[in-house]
Amino acid sequence: MSKTINTGQTVAIIGAGLSGLRCASLLVEAGFSVSVFEKSRGTGGRLSSSRLGNLTTDLGVPFIETQSDDLNNWLAGHPDTVQRWLPYQTDFSLSEPKQLADRQLWVGVPRSSMLTRLLATGVSLHTETRVSVIWPDRNGILLRDEHAEVLGHFDKVVIAAPAPQAVPLLDALQSYQAKANAIKMLPAWVLSVELEERPASLANIDLIEGDHPNGVGQEFSRILRDSSKPGRSGEIWTLQASTEWSEAYLNLSGETVMHELIASLVAMTGDPIKATNYRAHRWLYCDAQAPDDIDALWDADKAIGVCGEWLAGGGVDGAWKSGSALAQMILSSE
Numbered sequence: 001m002s003k004t005i006n007t008g009q010t011v012a013i014i015g016a017g018l019s020g021l022r023c024a025s026l027l028v029e030a031g032f033s034v035s036v037f038e039k040s041r042g043t044g045g046r047l048s049s050s051r052l053g054n055l056t057t058d059l060g061v062p063f064i065e066t067q068s069d070d071l072n073n074w075l076a077g078h079p080d081t082v083q084r085w086l087p088y089q090t091d092f093s094l095s096e097p098k099q100l101a102d103r104q105l106w107v108g109v110p111r112s113s114m115l116t117r118l119l120a121t122g123v124s125l126h127t128e129t130r131v132s133v134i135w136p137d138r139n140g141i142l143l144r145d146e147h148a149e150v151l152g153h154f155d156k157v158v159i160a161a162p163a164p165q166a167v168p169l170l171d172a173l174q175s176y177q178a179k180a181n182a183i184k185m186l187p188a189w190v191l192s193v194e195l196e197e198r199p200a201s202l203a204n205i206d207l208i209e210g211d212h213p214n215g216v217g218q219e220f221s222r223i224l225r226d227s228s229k230p231g232r233s234g235e236i237w238t239l240q241a242s243t244e245w246s247e248a249y250l251n252l253s254g255e256t257v258m259h260e261l262i263a264s265l266v267a268m269t270g271d272p273i274k275a276t277n278y279r280a281h282r283w284l285y286c287d288a289q290a291p292d293d294i295d296a297l298w299d300a301d302k303a304i305g306v307c308g309e310w311l312a313g314g315g316v317d318g319a320w321k322s323g324s325a326l327a328q329m330i331l332s333s334e
């Protein structure tokens with residue numbers, strides 16, 4: 001898809017996550033003038049990172065493990081920004097940690113959001129801008145922000161938000177709105193915590209995933225030493241709560257979540273654990289229970305499209321596939 005159409009046409013993309021910026025990068029390559037609107041302070045969406053004191057931590061997906069040759073080649077082709085992480089890993093029994101060389105785990109360096117920063121090359125990025133209205137009129141497609149301020153008119157518009165956040169943007173396309181409305185999203189609490197020292201029982205472990213023998217650590221779906229990824233420092237750990245735990249405790253405060261998950265970690269390891277700094281993030285839409293039969297939606301008459309992991313099987317692979325598919329649909333309709 002390297003053909004340059006050089007249309008000079010304007011495209012607005014709502015959402016600076018992986019799907020939106022994958023789509024954006026292909027459209028920039030083809031010569032479109034692309035503006036990306038993102039409600040948060042930076043790029044990444046569910047691949048985002050955040051400051052924790054003087055350090056940074058990945059709050060979203062902690063690494064990329066892909067089945068897609070296309071994504072794998074793209075990741076391998078940017079060694080300044082993306083590196084392999086080879087953690088010592090085990091399950092919740094904490095026994096026999098090993099480095100599994102056949103598992104390819106990729107991380108952005110020095111933080112996850114570098115991946116989407118790279119994909120944003122050449123776009124005009126507008127952060128802290130929540131799009132609230134998308135409406136075709138005689139001057140093109142009108143975008144307004146949450147304060148009803150006009151953001152501009154565009155030739156084409158791409159909605160790259162999680163399904164529930166796409167719903168209010170799809171008034172002009174009611175069949176797409178119904179599809180987005182039907183998607184169930186699963187939540188996750190994520191606690192990034194800086195520890196005073198590395199817990200003794202985790203001295204040789206960077207990643208805990210998988211089985212919970214005798215129910216040990218059932219509160220968690222994954223625990224990892226964020227600081228063991230390439231380009232990081234400090235003693236930051238990421239505790240990702242299980243879907244069940246997150247659903248049950250969805251409305252707790254961040255502080256209570258921190259205390260609860262640290263108490264569970266103490267119970268699991270038997271180590272005294274002292275947190276010196278933390279950030280608890282509630283992902284209401286961590287991942288989608290998604291069909292894998294659509295990839296993306298494009299209405300050539302209205303010139304409005306939709307992409308996101310929820311249209312292409314979920315996860316990072318779904319996001320990449322969906323953003324790529326939508327760019328292809330747009331280019332094919334030229």
Ligand SMILES: Cc1cc2nc3c(=O)[nH]c(=O)nc-3n(C[C@H](O)[C@H](O)[C@H](O)COP(=O)(O)OP(=O)(O)OC[C@H]3O[C@@H](n4cnc5c(N)ncnc54)[C@H](O)[C@@H]3O)c2cc1C
Nearest residue numbers: 015017018019039045046061130131161308309315316319
């Ligand atoms: C903690 C966690 C762990 C995960 N683990 C895995 C894993 O192990 N494997 C895996 O494959 N996947 C995993 N995922 C899921 C994966 O990260 C997502 O499926 C993928 O990143 C989604 O990308 P996206 O571009 O479709 O959506 P997003 O990344 O959500 O991007 C959408 C963007 O749109 C913005 N937005 C929404 N509405 C508006 C609006 N009105 N105006 C402006 N901007 C708007 C949002 O702020 C967001 O930045 C995980 C996710 C999380 C949170």
